[in-house]
Amino acid sequence: MESKTTTYLANLLQSCMDKKSHLSGKLLHAFILRNGLASDTFLSNRLIELYSRCGKIEYACRVFNKIAQKGVYSWNAILGAHCRVGNVHDAYALFGEMPERNTVSWNTLISALVRSGSEQKALDAYDMSIFEGIVPTRFTLASVFSACSALLDSERGRRCHGLAIKVGLDNNIYVGNALLCMYAKCELIADAIQVFGDIQDQNEVTFTVMIGGLVQKGQVMGALAMFRLMCRKGIHIDSVSLSSILGACAGRISREVCDDDLDDILSSNVHGQQVHGLTIKRGFERDLHLNNSLLDMYAKNGDMDGAEKIFADLPEVSVVSWNIMIAGYGQKCQSVKAVDCLERMQSCGFEPDEVTYINMLAGCIKSGDIEMGRRMFDSISCPRVSSWNAILSGYSQSGNHKEAIELFRQMQFRSVKSDRTTLAIILSSCAAMGLLEFGEEVHSASQRACFHTDLYVASGLIGMYSKCGKTETAKHIFYNLPELDVVCWNSIIAGFSLNSLDMEAFNFFKQMRQNRIVPTEFSYATVLSCCAKLSSSFLGRQVHAQIAKDGCISDVFVGSALIDIYCKCGGVDEGRQFFDMMPNKNTVTWNEMIHGYAQSGCGYEAVCLYKDMISSGNKPDSITFVAVLTACSHSGLVDVGLEIFNSMQLEHGVEAELDHYTCIIDSLGRASRFHEAEVFIDRIPYKDDPVLWEVLLSSCRIHGNVSLARRAADELFRLEPQNAAPYVLLANIYSTLGRWDDVKAVRELMSDKQVIKEPGYSRIDYNNEMQPCVIDEIQAWNLFGELKLPTTQSPFDLTPLYKASSPSHHLSPTQRPSLARWKSEFLQLTVKSLFSSLVFLALLFLFASISEAAISWSIEDFNATPYVKLPSGKAPKPSAGSFNGSLRM
Template sequence: MESKTTTHLVNLLQACIDKKAHRAGKILHAFFLRNGLASQTFLSNRLIELYSKCGKIDSACRVFDKIPQKGVYSWNAILSVHCKVGNVQDAYALFVKMPERNTVSWNTLISALVRSGLEQKALDAYDAMISEGYVPTHFTLASVFSGCGALLASERGRICHGLVIKIGLDKNIYVVNALLCMYAKCGLMKDAIQVFGDMHEHNEVTFTAMVGGLVQTGRVMDSLKMFRLMCRKGIRIDSVSLSSILGACGRGVSGEFYQDDLNDVLSSNVHGQQAHALSIKLGFETDLHLNNSLLDMYAKNGDMDSAEKVFAHLPEASVVSWNVMIAGHGQKYQSDKAFDYLQRMQWSGFEPDEVTYINMLAGCIKSGDIETGRRIFDSMSQPSVSSWNAILSGYTQGGNHKEAIQLFREMQFQRVQSDRTTLAIILSSCAAMGLLEFGKQVHAASRKASFHTDIYVASGLIGMYSKCGKTEMAGCIFYNMPELDVVCWNSMIACFSLNSLEVEAFNFFKQMRQNGICPTQFSYATVLSCCAKLSSLSQGRQIHAQIAKDGYVSDVFVGSALIDMYCKCGDVDEARRFFDMMHSKNTVTWNEMIHGYAQNGRGYDAVSLYKDMITTGQKPDNITFIAVLTACSHSGLVDVGLEIFNSMQLEHDVEPVLDHYTCIIDSLGRANRFDEAEVLIDKVPYKDDPVLWEVLLSSCRVHANVSLAERAAQELYRLDPQNPTPYVLLANIYSGLGRWDDVRAIRELMSDKQVIKEPGYSWIDNKNEVQTFKVDEVQAVSGGTC
């Protein structure tokens, strides 16, 4: 009879546990106490389970404390309570105190540590479990694989993979799914695919892990194919798998679609729309996480109209929803709309978080609205380092390096710890302003924070020292790096090129290839620039062949550099042939070709190409007009040049600057139209720039216009007394006219003012080696030249 009563009470207690009936459970608990049943360990263990299910942790602990004889099940029950509510430290302390443990104890602890983000502690606990002779179960290994995935500890995961096979759990779908997820998170998709292929059965978790892993590693098309296979096999599609595939569609724009046959591949937005339709068909319209994934997909694809529609029909929104909309409009350079969403978000009762402000800052910076970005930044009570980086990046990108450096100093005063991004940004500003001493201080700060060997920071340091002319220091940074990537190599090549060490840059490029580093677009563009500076056509052609081999011929950046190289090496026809072959051209490409014609004295071709550029709808910029006006000047097309110059502001909304005026004055001077040149130079807003007067003085020499030459020389003496150019040019004019006394007077004036003419340099390209020669002595002013 007593046995039947106990069974009945147990059944009642189980019903309370199943239904989370806290009140009914308390009544039962009271009955146990009145009838002396509370001392029974079995009933007490079930009471702990009841209170745990109902979230009454204190009650569970009190029951546990009063158990007279605690068995391993009792300890496991209270351990589970602490783990369930995230009291990991208490759970760990309790675990240490346990007089007896079993596999369940270890599994409970390891699982809780992984869920709490303490993966390394979880793996250490697993090691202790194995060392004490316990055999892991499928629960243990699933948690361990999850921990390995979070830590990207692939080698540790491989060892556990071997154990899975050894103890015969390689057919357990729970374990194998966790194993597959681990490989996917570590980016080891080859291993993940192998595991996938060896599985006897798959479920939605398997496919979702595969889709997510393929997306993470940039294999967008493969992830879409995997999702289609999932649909064909009739695997249940849940909101998680749909969110994964929407992530793939959102990455399509910057993913690998361009590598496939575009006739067979629909745009990423169409794939996303199909996934959207499927989510509606499956009844997930109210799933907030999925709706946020939809918003993110449309925003990343730039389809803000569709994102607006989804957002407007959300049954409920979250901070994530608002953040996605703010980020989306920011990416579209619509900072005003992003700011409108920020205000609406606050009016709707949502509190902006760190991501909100970073998205808003990024939007303002992209839109060029740094003032609004700064106001938002200043309104933040405690901006994180990411927010500091965003506003610093805005100032740097906008060329306001002085403000960036001042803000960086303020960051130091507020004791905000810089990260690798902060240091790289501020080093960029130091480089742009040539602030060597401040750059050295940043270098010291990077060493203190142990970031000096970080590839990202090291590249910034190399760039800073390069711009400040300290190639040796840049080399020290490079050679002391524990490991190097292509960015570091590119930085050093650029360093040599920037400091007119083209031969060294070219040799360094060769060394990079010998070390097995594949050049990038930047590598090729820089070394082509070196070939152009050295007028080394043979080297340039070799680089062109390597570019074709590596598949960079269609890159606009590299293509423009190739055109520049051929033009500067005198092979303008080869440059034009390559120009005509290019599938896509930007303004830089057109400018390089027009400028190439100008350099090689083919003014008519330059003007014709300029007109073609206008006809194709490409908008000319400042550089375009410098190139075409230079061509007109060098080819005597004075009236054509004046016509183009006058059209700049009227037809193309380009304000003339110093270089444009210089081209026109040069053109008029070459044509002996000095009256017009003087009228123009008196109207120019750049009269105190020596370049204008140097150009005019050069023209005066050609046409022996002594009076205007003397005026130009006097202006140059005033503006830059140590510049030898006006002295030499005026002396040459005098010598050409046989006015030797005036020539002697110029030489004496140079001597009195200690003006020194630097020796010139020449070089020849001989059997792929460049040899440089220096003129050791300046020619004496005799026989007519200075």
């Protein structure tokens, strides 16, 4: 009879548990006490479960404490009670007091630790259970995989995976889904797909986790294909599945009309509007979470009209709904609508949260309204670090670096702890302003916060030190990082390139490839720029081949860099061929090709390409006009250049800047239209800029206009008294006209003011390595007698060109030629035969005379390579074959 009563009461208690009826449970508890059944351990355990499920942990503890003989079931019951209400600390202490622990005890503790966010403690507890000989169950492994997923600890997860296979639980749907989630969260998609295939009884959770993992990895088409497979297999589609696939549809919205038939949906790509139709068909119109996912999908696709329609029809809204709408308006740069949405949100009784203000800040910053963004930030009573980062990023991105640094100081004054994002933003501002000392302070702060080895912060440090000219410090930080990602490699390559250490930058790129780091489009664009500055077509072609192999050839910025290097190495036709093959072109691409024509003296082609750009609908910018005006200047198309210059603001809304005015002055000067140039320079707002006067002085030198040259030189002496260029240019003008007293006066003035002319230098490509070369000028003319020609007759007489190219200040007045019209350039030549060697030698002498630098060469026979003395005093051994040389003056 007593057994039947106990069973009956236990069933009643179970009914109370199912209904979570605390009051009914207390009545049953009173009945148990009145009838002397309080000593029944089974009923006491059921009472503990009842009170714990109803959240009455204090009652559960009273019942537990009155149990005379506590068995492992009683201990597990009170342990579960503490875990269920979130008293993990008490549960952990209680677990240590247990006289006996079984699998249920360990599973209860491990799962509670995972739910409370103490994943590392959960894994430690799991290791202890294995040490005590506990065989893990499906519940154990599922909790452990969840902990590994949260910690992104794929190594531990793989070990547990091996154990799951060993105990035969790898095919269990519960374990399999947790394992799949772990691999997906760790972005190990190949492993996740293998686990997905091994799960025999796949359910909606399996597919939803797999779709989420593919979306997180950016494999949108794979996620869409997985959803189609889910539909094809007849797997139940719930709101969570639809929410996951809507995440994949963000950015891929289709304008097609949704079909009602599911088979029609499966036969085409699953796009956002089609999934929207499916949510309506499945009756999820009132699901708030799914409706927010729909809002997010339309907003991220920029379809705010569609988002507004859904928002207006929502049966209920939440703060999340309002935040999505505000973020959508911000993304569309509609800051006024975003502010209006915020006001409506508050008028409807919703209190903005941190995400609301961050979205508002992001919208204001994207719209360029940094002042409104600051007002929004100031309206937050206690901004968190994420809000600080948002406004700091806004200041930094808009070029207000001084304000960013001042705000960062306020952040420190308020004792707000910086995170990795904060430090990276401030380092970027320090780099932009060249604030080395403050950057070093931020570096010290990152070390105190243990962020200095964080890759995100380390990249900022490398960039800051590089932009401040401290490349050795940047290199030291780089080599002391425990691990390197592609961002760090890109930072060090860009930093060395910025400091004109292009060969070192290229060597870093080679190391990056050797370390099996896959270069990004930025990597390739940077290293191509290095090759262009080195004028090394050999290295450029190697990089081009690797770009084609890696599939980055269609990127517009990489394509622009390729055009740049081919044009700078004399391959303007190759550059144009590649330009024509590019599937996508932007303004940068057009600018690069026009600039390439300008560099190569192809003014007519540059103007034609500029007109093609206009007709194709691409809007020219300031750089476009600099390129085309330069081309007109170098090719003598003066009137065409003036016409384009006048159309800048009238037809294209581009304000003229210093570079545009410089091009026009250069164009007029080259054409000997000095009166127009002088009138033009007196009218423009940049009259006191030394660049304009130096360009004008160079033109006066070409045409021997002494009076205007003297005025330009006087202006330069006033504006830049320590610049050697005007002294040298003016002296060369006087020497050309035979005015040796004036030459002497200019050189004495130069000496009195202690102005030093930096010597020119050449750079040679020896054994595929670029090396600088600086040699004493006087030695060159003594070396000419060392030139040994074959016994056969020379293809042409070098003597006139040699005499013409001799430095004017080393020759007598009767020998001084009037060849001062050559302008300093950067040459790339390849010497393959005697004839080309002689031409190369003659040109080098000619250009060296203009730059006051000299190069010595020795040609032994028909197949010989020019002989160059390096700064170290060593010289490369002559060898047959081709030789690349480049000369900077």
